[in-house]
Amino acid sequence: MKQIRFLDVGWTYQALAPKMDAAVKRVLESGWFILGDEVEAFEKEFALYTGAKHCIGCGNGLEALELVLRAAGVGPGDEVLVPSNTFIATWLAVTRTGASIVPVEPVESTYTMDPQKLEAALTPATKAIIPVHLYGQPADMDPIMEFAARHNLFVLTDAAQAHGAVYKGRMSGTLGHAAAFSFYPGKNLGAFGDGGAVTTMDDEIADKVRKIANYGSTEKYVHDSLGFNSRLDEIQAACLRVKLDKLDNWNWTRKTIAAIYLEGLKDTPLVLPVVPEHIQSVWHLFVVRCKDRDALIRHLAENKIEAAIHYPIPPHKQGAYKDMAGLSLPISEAIHREVVSLPMGPHMNEEDARRVVDVIKAFFK
Template identity: 55%
Template structure:
């Protein structure tokens, strides 16, 4: 993530979590006190209650809490049987955690270019990347915009593959009227504080309709153990603690109202920024985004970011460097020009402020600043 250059004081921050806390403050404070008084901090009633509530919200029978979003992806891939020698198809433009989860399994991430309109994995390009070593398709609902899941699920079915979708930015998004989180074989979530449903620290989870899969993930997250001190497999320490589970349960009832607020702000931004030399978010007819991020695209992205900073507007870049050009993946042998769509996106995207609690005056301030800066 690349932040606004330090110039003049920022009067409209990129994100302010205080209004989000304040709207659920009594419930959150009560949850914190309840856990503190219980004397039980791991794998207890709060986690079970949140897992049940989150599964219901996603429209699936099962959910499991884990330590963070990267672990959610990693453990889901392991539970699907991914290991050394396997390949997993990933977007060429995404946060690097999507790729890292594949690498942590000993498998190889195979990048595929996105649809330039939606920035999401392009089903039309995926089939050419499938090989005998491919095991899983791993689309990302980037910025809260649902990927084209029906097309990807049909493609996976034709080739005998599984689908794990990265829902880290897509809490409350819908695809053809269906909630994200119940569209794939298994879905991975992040509850990082800045997410649309965020904890007060790191947190993650998975949701699925597969009872056997969720059981494998629950064993993997707890040292490979179902019974204390009896270890069936080599597992991990990746547990969503009772405090974070209680906070998430307290905040969950506010998720849908907050998402509606995000959608209203996004609609005003789309209206107010129309007609500029600026690529605005494209929403297919079948998508109902969560609007985790409002991402625009401009040929002079860095200049636009600097001009907005001069007008007191905080912005971020999601993300400045495509995964295939990161030093962490030098061993794959990719270089500039290998994934031109992703590279252009990473050069040109800029995330504008959008969060529940933004006042009408702040939204208009943002529109005026962008119009004066493009």
């Protein structure tokens, strides 16, 4: 019986090996490894892909978030509205600026930030909002942006899982004042190591992000502001350029698999993902909810199918945020108790997806 892997990063190299080898060789032969032609070309290509005016490569997704927050002037004494249901990097970026986190519960059906809960979270100290496009699905951005405009708040979208996602005809990366992407290997557009990027329409934010990410410098050995080192590597940029050409095709494969899951599992007790008509998810993850999660994962494993949990512990229950452990965030807590991520990625085919469906149906018989 074939093993159906939850994720297969190595497959992406095998599928593109000749082009990948040529890209890496091109960088090695150039002798230029930091902030060279490959990064510049990728930034232009990814900006064009997302529809953003600017793209700035950086070290990883967490740093992309932090860079934008710092460029927007977020710091000690400020509060940032952040989803209660997200990967901890979203929270860490706020903490690293010295600002305070104000968790906002999600819409339970979509898992993304609930715009209706923003008003109750607002205080005079609120400076910014970070909606997360979780699992590949954009948050409901229009009401969030309207709320932000009324209260003069900066909106940074966490698009780490949403490369190519669309909200009302607009691409992820252009839905807020700026967006942060991760190119962690498991992402829809993943490097072969760490990497990240910021996209924005705002000239001032773009200039500040570039400066902060390069030691606070725009001229070599001249540092007129505090910064740090967060740069996209030339080799990773070269590989990302190769993968960017395949991103839409690979996202289409994900959508095909998701469609098989949605149709095949609709009559099971699982709670399935809900995608509003105005959104095109790129299905970074296909997340269901199951009351007996552990038993389902064991059943899948017994049938050589890998599953995962995104995420088992909500941020406010992590040791890193033990001062928030007493918060009551029941929607997020319920989600984290039950979620299961089914295998998803371009390494799969339709036959694999149907087998996953059949094995899950057998679990409920």
